[in-house]
Amino acid sequence: MTVAVVAEGLVRAYGPVRALDGLDLVVPRGSVCAVLGPNGAGKTTAIRVLATLTVPDAGRATVLGHDVVRDAALVRGSIGLAGQHAAVDDDLTGRENLEILGRMHHLGRREARRRAGELLDRFDLADAGDRLVKTWSGGMRRRLDLIASVVVAPPVLFLDEPTTGLDPRSRTEIWTTVRELVGAGTTVLLTTQYLEEADRLADDIVIIDGGKAVATGSPDVLKNSIGVRVDVLVETSGELAAAAAALAAYTGGDPEVDAAGLRISAPVVGTAVSVPGVVRTLDAAGVAVLDAGIRRPTLDEVFLHLVRPRHEEAAA
Amino acid sequence: MTTTATNPVPARSRPLVDGAAAASRVLAKLRHDPAGIALTLAAPVMLVLVFGYIFGSAIAVPGSGDYREFLVPGLFVTIAFNLIPAMIAMARDSGRGVVDRFRSMPISRVAVPFGQAAATALYGLGCLLLMAACGLLVGWRIRTGIGPALGALGLLVAFQFAATWIGMFLGLVIRNEEAAGQLSVLVLPVGMLSNVFVPTAGMPAWLRTIADWNPVSAVTAAVRELCGNPTAPTNGAWPLEHPVLASLLWTALLLAVFVPLCTARYARPRD
Numbered sequence: 395m396t397v398a399v400v401a402e403g404l405v406r407a408y409g410p411v412r413a414l415d416g417l418d419l420v421v422p423r424g425s426v427c428a429v430l431g432p433n434g435a436g437k438t439t440a441i442r443v444l445a446t447l448t449v450p451d452a453g454r455a456t457v458l459g460h461d462v463v464r465d466a467a468l469v470r471g472s473i474g475l476a477g478q479h480a481a482v483d484d485d486l487t488g489r490e491n492l493e494i495l496g497r498m499h500h501l502g503r504r505e506a507r508r509r510a511g512e513l514l515d516r517f518d519l520a521d522a523g524d525r526l527v528k529t530w531s532g533g534m535r536r537r538l539d540l541i542a543s544v545v546v547a548p549p550v551l552f553l554d555e556p557t558t559g560l561d562p563r564s565r566t567e568i569w570t571t572v573r574e575l576v577g578a579g580t581t582v583l584l585t586t587q588y589l590e591e592a593d594r595l596a597d598d599i600v601i602i603d604g605g606k607a608v609a610t611g612s613p614d615v616l617k618n619s620i621g622v623r624v625d626v627l628v629e630t631s632g633e634l635a636a637a638a639a640a641l642a643a644y645t646g647g648d649p650e651v652d653a654a655g656l657r658i659s660a661p662v663v664g665t666a667v668s669v670p671g672v673v674r675t676l677d678a679a680g681v682a683v684l685d686a687g688i689r690r691p692t693l694d695e696v697f698l699h700l701v702r703p704r705h706e707e708a709a710a
Numbered sequence: 711m712t713t714t715a716t717n718p719v720p721a722r723s724r725p726l727v728d729g730a731a732a733a734s735r736v737l738a739k740l741r742h743d744p745a746g747i748a749l750t751l752a753a754p755v756m757l758v759l760v761f762g763y764i765f766g767s768a769i770a771v772p773g774s775g776d777y778r779e780f781l782v783p784g785l786f787v788t789i790a791f792n793l794i795p796a797m798i799a800m801a802r803d804s805g806r807g808v809v810d811r812f813r814s815m816p817i818s819r820v821a822v823p824f825g826q827a828a829a830t831a832l833y834g835l836g837c838l839l840l841m842a843a844c845g846l847l848v849g850w851r852i853r854t855g856i857g858p859a860l861g862a863l864g865l866l867v868a869f870q871f872a873a874t875w876i877g878m879f880l881g882l883v884i885r886n887e888e889a890a891g892q893l894s895v896l897v898l899p900v901g902m903l904s905n906v907f908v909p910t911a912g913m914p915a916w917l918r919t920i921a922d923w924n925p926v927s928a929v930t931a932a933v934r935e936l937c938g939n940p941t942a943p944t945n946g947a948w949p950l951e952h953p954v955l956a957s958l959l960w961t962a963l964l965l966a967v968f969v970p971l972c973t974a975r976y977a978r979p980r981d
Contacts, residue, residue, distance in 0.1 A: 446813075447810055447814060459829055468815055475810070477810055477811065480807075481806055481811045483808065486739060488741075494734065495815075497734070498725055498815060498817050499817075526742060542811070649890035
């Protein structure tokens, strides 16, 4: 495995707040890694350190083998960055935005112009290319921002919450763009607070909370890590309590009850379960089951399982 | 590791190319904003008309000079010292992540602010020339010769270049477009606290000292001297007695302070 990005024990404090508190992560070359975490978990700080914009207090990080502090200039030659805000010039056209960045990347005037046209065509922004960016929609601007970070096709791309605040269609378009970039061999490290985004795009997910990684793995590994769940639908609300008690005994987990939906969902803890087993158990408890199923947890459930308890601890 | 093969960008820095790209970014924005340009140009024209004819009808310049001829050089300096556009532009770039993007790129970190300052000075030169034309219309004259007049223009452009660096530094510190806009109200009195509109001789002693040592006053006195326009009493203040030298020293001092401050602020990894 060739490694593109490595972080070891990164620490960065702002006054009393430790935005990063010993973050470790490894991104293999050519893969997509999603850093997933709640607001304030340290996602943006992590990106800023890796993109040489912030110096860590402790720990070290490398991008393609270059140290982000000592060899910052070499790191900058290998990365593209799209931040949380669309860092494009509203007062310029889309084409001019890309051309100027191309010239700053020393492409030369003519090559910068050619590249800008090529990118606008390829990412379906050619029609709007000669309009001022301030007349563009939010989704188009973010796409331009994303494209602006690949004017020179950097081998490593950092995306800080690329779709936060976008409507579902624009989000899908950004995802398509990211997938195209990965198809071309680019390593992508993106942060997100959307589990679906991580699930759809990432080969590996690093869940961070309180400035450090609390879980790492592929979406499948993470889902399997907290086991399967049993979901049942009962007929009347009067049966909920009995059903929950029976399920708790059967699965060994603590069931969540959705009283309005007449649904109960219980994690399976250290035991084997089957659909007939669920039905028999509830039948024995005198509960009429309308629907029963065994499924893997969603990434949301994994996330809440890993992240929420810590906050409850902190609050207690 | 084969980093060089995957790295399409040469690591060596090319400040001139970077600076030219940064300058063309500023100029391209201006091209798209004719209303903004019209407004920037209209303001000094208004100043000439309003102050020239309203104040001019009531204020007598010591030594039997014409007030408008006294005023116009001061207005040149007021325009040259207008650091607000540079401040707001930099605050916006900084607040929206444009500066972060540039800083994450393998480009010369000094060249970008230099390019922006150069483009701003170029634009300022255009404003000054237009304003000189307005000045000629309302009775301002160059009574010396082409040499001293070009000297005055050079002094104004240099002073404006220095002021731009102050503006960019403030913008980098503020990092918020709206806040920068609000702060611009505070910049105005700096131009008023000078010999631009009235001679300083009539001011209370403490205010007069401030006004006499205001760099705006020195440059104004220098332009008046170089163009042969009416000058105000110097009150024995050194900068007003040697206005050209004082202007050069002020410009050099501002550049010596704010260029390093601004580039360091621009380049340094921060929060």
